[in-house]
Amino acid sequence: MPGTSLLSRRSVLRALRALGAAGAGAAGLSLAGCGVPPAYVPPGDRAGRDLSGRDRTLDFANWPLYIDTDGEDTSRRPTLDAFTERTGISVRYTEEINDNDEFFGKISPALMNHQVTGRDLVVVSDWMAARFVRLGWVQEMDRDRQPNVTEHLDPQLRSPAFDEGRRHSVPWQSGITGIAYNRARLGREIRSTEDLWAADLRGRVTLLSGLDESFALLMQGDGVDVTRWTSDDFHTVCDRVEELVRRRHIRRFTGNDYIKDLSTGDVLACQAYSGDVIQLQADNPDIEFVVPEEGAELWAESLMIPNLARHKRNAEALVDHYYDPEVAAELAAWVNYVCPVPAARDVLAGSGDAELAALAEDPLVFPDDAMRRRLAIARDITSAERREFTKRWNGIVGL
Numbered sequence: 001m002p003g004t005s006l007l008s009r010r011s012v013l014r015a016l017r018a019l020g021a022a023g024a025g026a027a028g029l030s031l032a033g034c035g036v037p038p039a040y041v042p043p044g045d046r047a048g049r050d051l052s053g054r055d056r057t058l059d060f061a062n063w064p065l066y067i068d069t070d071g072e073d074t075s076r077r078p079t080l081d082a083f084t085e086r087t088g089i090s091v092r093y094t095e096e097i098n099d100n101d102e103f104f105g106k107i108s109p110a111l112m113n114h115q116v117t118g119r120d121l122v123v124v125s126d127w128m129a130a131r132f133v134r135l136g137w138v139q140e141m142d143r144d145r146q147p148n149v150t151e152h153l154d155p156q157l158r159s160p161a162f163d164e165g166r167r168h169s170v171p172w173q174s175g176i177t178g179i180a181y182n183r184a185r186l187g188r189e190i191r192s193t194e195d196l197w198a199a200d201l202r203g204r205v206t207l208l209s210g211l212d213e214s215f216a217l218l219m220q221g222d223g224v225d226v227t228r229w230t231s232d233d234f235h236t237v238c239d240r241v242e243e244l245v246r247r248r249h250i251r252r253f254t255g256n257d258y259i260k261d262l263s264t265g266d267v268l269a270c271q272a273y274s275g276d277v278i279q280l281q282a283d284n285p286d287i288e289f290v291v292p293e294e295g296a297e298l299w300a301e302s303l304m305i306p307n308l309a310r311h312k313r314n315a316e317a318l319v320d321h322y323y324d325p326e327v328a329a330e331l332a333a334w335v336n337y338v339c340p341v342p343a344a345r346d347v348l349a350g351s352g353d354a355e356l357a358a359l360a361e362d363p364l365v366f367p368d369d370a371m372r373r374r375l376a377i378a379r380d381i382t383s384a385e386r387r388e389f390t391k392r393w394n395g396i397v398g399l
Contacts, residue, residue: 039112041136041307048116048308056089058120058314061103063301064095066123066173068334079330083321089314100128107306111137116308120315123172127212129302130162130380133169138304140167145316148323152341156372157300161227161379170319171300173275173331174338176289176364176375177208177217178296180258180272184286185265193221193292196269202249204268206261207241209253211393216297216378217271223294226378231385238392245396253397262287274364275337289364291374298375300340329356332365339365 052058070076080091097103103124110117112135124132132138143150149170163169181190190196196205208214216226218237244250251267259276261267263284277289303322305315321327328341329348333356339345348360363371381389 039108039135041111041114043136043140045114046136046139046307047312048310050310050312052311052313055311056087056314057092058089058311058318059092059094059118060121060315060318061094061096061119062123062172063097066095066335067093068331079322079327082327083318086321087317089317091318097123100125104128104131111135111307114308116310117306119306120309120311121303121305121318123301123303125212125301126160126162126169126299126377127380129169129304130160131383132304132306133163134383137307138168139307139309139312141170141305141316141319142313145313146170146320146323148320152323152325152328152343154340154342156298156375157340157377160300160377169302169304170323171302171340172322173335174298174300174340176274176291176296176298176338176367177213178272178274179217179269179290179292180262180277180280181269181288181290182262182265182284182286183288186268190269190288190290191293193217193294196221197244197249201269202247203251204266205249206251206254206258206267206270208258208271209255209397209399211390212381214253214271215393216376217292219378220295220297220376221292226295226297226376228379234385234389235392238396242396275335278336278362278364291371293374295374295376298338298377333359336365338367342366 067077068079070078077093080093084090103122107117107119107122109115129138141149153166153170154174157166157171157174159165160169179190179193179196183189186200195201207218215234215237216229218241219226219229219233222233222236222240224233241250251261254261254270256273256276258267258270258272259280262270262272263280272289274289277287280287281289303319305312309315322331323341325341325343325347328339329344329351332339332341332344333348336359345360345366348356351357359365367375
């Protein structure tokens with residue numbers, strides 16, 4: 001069914017994140033965390049010679065298994081093929097981003113030295129996108145060339161704290177970090193983050209190991225406005241999690257392998273991503289996903305154009321292509337994450353296909369108003385905070 005391969009993609013993503021922190025990615029993290037002044041590129045030095053007019057190509061770097069493929073020929077990507085047919089622009093598409101920090105380490109030498117990266121369009125998680133924006137390593141997009149983005153971008157995703165007005169980034173896909181649980185095995189509902197700490201869940205709960213993936217939901221459980229959280233809020237969360245670890249209430253910290261734990265019943269409740277749970281529910285309808293009463297984090301993985309990109313206008317055209325509701329609907333049907341183009345819902349609902357029509361009504365793909373009121377985009381961890389916070393969190397998690 002659509003999107004099944006995304007389970008593999010997320011598994012690869014989280015597993016490699018744990019490995020990447022010790023290698024080239026760690027070097028990139030150190031650079032950004034220290035805020036090395038020479039790395040910053042002022043606005044006037046970001047644009048390169050744009051060859052789009054005579055060279056109808058572009059280089060697009062994305063995560064593995066994060067785009068629609070043809071059911072009979074997986075080397076074909078229908079939405080990309082449609083773009084090429086419509087515009088004459090061919091796309092060199094590479095699935096080379098396995099980890100945010102690893103990719104940062106791969107292209108940071110070129111960017112800090114004002115060199116071409118060889119990529120016109122990249123996709124990274126918003127917390128990493130914030131780092132690129134702060135360092136001045138990505139170009140502002142020309143919205144006059146992107147009418148679909150202007151008209152159809154989800155209002156809730158339009159102006160994150162790290163990129164006011166989304167001038168340098170456009171969401172590729174979005175998602176929710178909330179709680180997944182097995183209602184049949186647990187025998188009751190979970191409605192609140194606080195419910196995770198109930199006595200009958202001792203040793204049967206997991207949390208995400210990544211700092212950027214985990215902290216916001218836990219703060220929301222404490223009633224914190226995560227759009228403007230403080231250092232004290234962070235350390236309060238850490239104090240609580242440390243105590244829960246000491247009491248062996250938390251079974252372990254995971255990457256995407258919480259999927260296996262939840263499926264086997266080793267874990268009854270866990271921190272989870274909305275798109276993964278849609279896939280789990282296809283095999284086990286007893287698995288439920290909860291946006292807690294106190295709220296959950298809405299996040300995105302976003303498209304950006306690196307400095308000195310040789311095909312900026314071509315890249316802008318491709319971004320706008322994916323904000324055509326028809327195209328966005330086709331992609332949403334494959335990946336099953338929160339679609340950043342709400343108008344795609346009507347396309348799926350009117351498709352005449354029962355499965356696609358059901359997807360249009362799924363609040364984990366198209367959140368309804370009640371759910372949206374409980375969603376917030378957390379402010380990112382600043383470069384000044386990152387070293388201290390990473391050290392504290394990794395000490396608790398055991399990384």
